Amino acid sequence: MARSYVAEARRRGLGTRRERIRPIVERLAEEHADAEIALRFRTDLELLVSVMLSAQTTDANVNRVTPALFAKYRRPEDYLAVPQEELERDIYATGFFRQKARSIRGSMRVLLEEFDGKVPRRLDELTRLPGVARKTANVVAAELGDAQGIVVDTHVRRLSQRLGLSRHEDPVKIERDLQRVVPRPDWARFPHLLIWHGRRVCDARRPRCEECVLAGLCPSSRA
Numbered sequence: 001m002a003r004s005y006v007a008e009a010r011r012r013g014l015g016t017r018r019e020r021i022r023p024i025v026e027r028l029a030e031e032h033a034d035a036e037i038a039l040r041f042r043t044d045l046e047l048l049v050s051v052m053l054s055a056q057t058t059d060a061n062v063n064r065v066t067p068a069l070f071a072k073y074r075r076p077e078d079y080l081a082v083p084q085e086e087l088e089r090d091i092y093a094t095g096f097f098r099q100k101a102r103s104i105r106g107s108m109r110v111l112l113e114e115f116d117g118k119v120p121r122r123l124d125e126l127t128r129l130p131g132v133a134r135k136t137a138n139v140v141a142a143e144l145g146d147a148q149g150i151v152v153d154t155h156v157r158r159l160s161q162r163l164g165l166s167r168h169e170d171p172v173k174i175e176r177d178l179q180r181v182v183p184r185p186d187w188a189r190f191p192h193l194l195i196w197h198g199r200r201v202c203d204a205r206r207p208r209c210e211e212c213v214l215a216g217l218c219p220s221s222r223a
């Protein structure tokens with residue numbers, strides 16, 4: 001299915017990926033000027049912990065837990081000063097709490113041992129933290145102002161395919177395709193734009209093509 005959208009763009013004479021990407025970004029940026037990360041945090045450390053907690057749950061769910069959590073745990077040392085079970089209780093509502101507590105405490109240890117207690121910015125450094133895979137590292141680096149990749153979540157994957165920007169299913173391959181066409185200065189905001197567009201307009205089951213600003217650029221448009 002995804003494969004046909006790349007060919008379909010050609011068939012409909014919509015232009016190449018490179019030709020379409022700039023108007024796609026511009027129209028989305030105008031439509032979703034408020035698109036930004038939904039997690040709430042004030043410091044680099046809070047950002048890292050929020051993103052780690054957001055695995056397999058909603059951002060809203062994480063935001064319900066973190067005000068009390070961040071009031072209690074302010075420094076990496078604070079996460080190690082309590083028994084693991086106490087941290088598990090404090091993050092219980094985000095699900096997978098045992099695994100997340102283990103990863104967070106492991107990451108705090110590495111932050112203290114290798115990074116002077118500070119959150120690093122490089123992807124290769126971030127992925128040295130236990131439980132921090134490429135997607136988490138990408139989100140953190142982008143929010144810290146140094147995007148080195150493009151976050152691919154379920155919305156980004158679906159929209160990249162529908163827009164004929166990638167024919168792949170594998171997030172790593174989709175990211176590679178996007179990196180080839182999306183201008184580097186847009187790497188941080190591009191996923192937010194797709195995520196918000198995916199939530200508001202290009203629904204997984206019922207895309208609202210008739211009210212979509214991308215209809216004239218999209219090979220899957222039914223409008």
Ligand code: SF4
Pocket residue numbers: 162163201202203207208209212213214215218219220221222
């Ligand atoms: S035209 Fe339709 S399929 Fe294409 S991005 Fe818009 S809503 Fe999604």
